[in-house]
Amino acid sequence: MGNNLPKSVLRHLEPNEDVLFTVRKKISVEKPKWLIVTNRRIIYLDEKILGRYEIKAIPYQKLEEVTVELGIISSEFLIKGEENIRLKLGWMNKEQARKTINAIKDALNAIAVEPVTIEVKKGLTHETWVLKKPKEFVSRVVSAGATVQHQPAVEKKEDPLEKLKKLKELYDMGVISAEEYEEKRKKLLEQI
Numbered sequence: 001m002g003n004n005l006p007k008s009v010l011r012h013l014e015p016n017e018d019v020l021f022t023v024r025k026k027i028s029v030e031k032p033k034w035l036i037v038t039n040r041r042i043i044y045l046d047e048k049i050l051g052r053y054e055i056k057a058i059p060y061q062k063l064e065e066v067t068v069e070l071g072i073i074s075s076e077f078l079i080k081g082e083e084n085i086r087l088k089l090g091w092m093n094k095e096q097a098r099k100t101i102n103a104i105k106d107a108l109n110a111i112a113v114e115p116v117t118i119e120v121k122k123g124l125t126h127e128t129w130v131l132k133k134p135k136e137f138v139s140r141v142v143s144a145g146a147t148v149q150h151q152p153a154v155e156k157k158e159d160p161l162e163k164l165k166k167l168k169e170l171y172d173m174g175v176i177s178a179e180e181y182e183e184k185r186k187k188l189l190e191q192i
Helices: 007-012 094-111 160-172 178-191
Strands: 019-025 033-038 041-047 053-059 063-070 075-081 085-092 117-122 127-132
Touching: 007 041, 007 053, 019 085, 019 094, 033 085, 033 094, 041 085, 053 085, 063 094, 075 094, 085 094, 094 127, 160 178
Parallel strands: none
Antiparallel strands: 019 033, 033 041, 041 053, 063 075, 063 127, 075 085, 117 127
């Protein structure tokens, strides 16, 4: 689906990263702004004049919540991620916003063990959609003194070979880094 994407985005796509959905919006005399949903992350591109641009990308493993306010005339997106990542977009029409949040939901569901949750609140003049990512990917960083939640007992009964296969799939999809993959792989091999 990389049809007519700007070169600036194509340059920043990773190997095996597939573009699933794009929204392009031209605001008055400015260069277009883009929101690109891939199988690995959400990319925002703000094209500037004279070949300049600004790109912000939030990988799904760092994504926490997507909120969409669907108004009568336009919609506003607020994408929240770990490390105080915030991305605010206010230029989509209702239909584009609905398609975008559904594309993000589908991309997350394709890599998550648990399905994402969507809350919808409908008022007289607007709707609010909140997409929350499953807890398993919300944060990999635990601050000092915090309690660590352990895996459910059901997963502990799972065969280590099956866990290895799932781990490899997560690594191949880019959900976990090479270091995380190696560390977890070694621990699973010790269980065999």
